[in-house]
Amino acid sequence: MEFDELSNKVIGCAIEVHKQLGPGLLESAYERCLSFELLRANIRHDVQPELPIEYKSIQLENGYRVDLKVENELIVELKSVHKLLPIHEAQLLTYMKLAGIKTGLLLNFNVCRLKEGIKRFVL
Numbered sequence: 001m002e003f004d005e006l007s008n009k010v011i012g013c014a015i016e017v018h019k020q021l022g023p024g025l026l027e028s029a030y031e032r033c034l035s036f037e038l039l040r041a042n043i044r045h046d047v048q049p050e051l052p053i054e055y056k057s058i059q060l061e062n063g064y065r066v067d068l069k070v071e072n073e074l075i076v077e078l079k080s081v082h083k084l085l086p087i088h089e090a091q092l093l094t095y096m097k098l099a100g101i102k103t104g105l106l107l108n109f110n111v112c113r114l115k116e117g118i119k120r121f122v123l
Contacts, residue, residue, distance in 0.1 A: 006043075006074055007105055007120055013037035014107050018114040027080045030109045031067055034078070038070070045070040051098050066095045075104040084108050084119065096123055 017033040031047065038045050046069045053060040068076035077092040088106060096104045108117030 006071055007103065009041060009043060010034075010038070010070055010074065010076060010105060011107075011114075011118060013041055013043070014109075014118075015114050018109055021109075023080070023110045023112065025080060025109070027067070027078045027109070030080060030107075031078050034068070034076075038068075043070060044072075051095060053098060064095065064098070066099065069099065069101070073101060073103060075099055075101050077104065077106050079106065079108040079117075080110040081108060082110060084117065089119065089121070092121060093123070096121065 014034055016037055017030055021029065021033060035045065035047050048065045048067065049069050050062065051064045051066055053064070066075050067078045070076055075092065075096050077088070077095065079088055081088070084106065092104045092106050096102065102123045104121040106119040106121065107114070111117040
């Protein structure tokens, strides 16, 4: 599945979650509901998969966790913040680099209309 097709499907699922729940909840609530919608759409994904870090000659197994890894092709980082900041973008780009995944979505659910809180990234 190409990036635009996959990301559009994920965005469609996220819009459904936002339509049902609205803004103002914790990221964890949106994460669980988005995972449910992805399952309903038969989109393979992992929730909070561990992302090991390679540093010089060592590998740190208990590195970081990404919010969602979709079809092993897309990293999805969820936020529920007043405003997306450059550090949120940098965080997603770092996760993409560490995971060896070239595409990512940054979704901020704390907006009136979800399309205002969507950013796509390609390395």
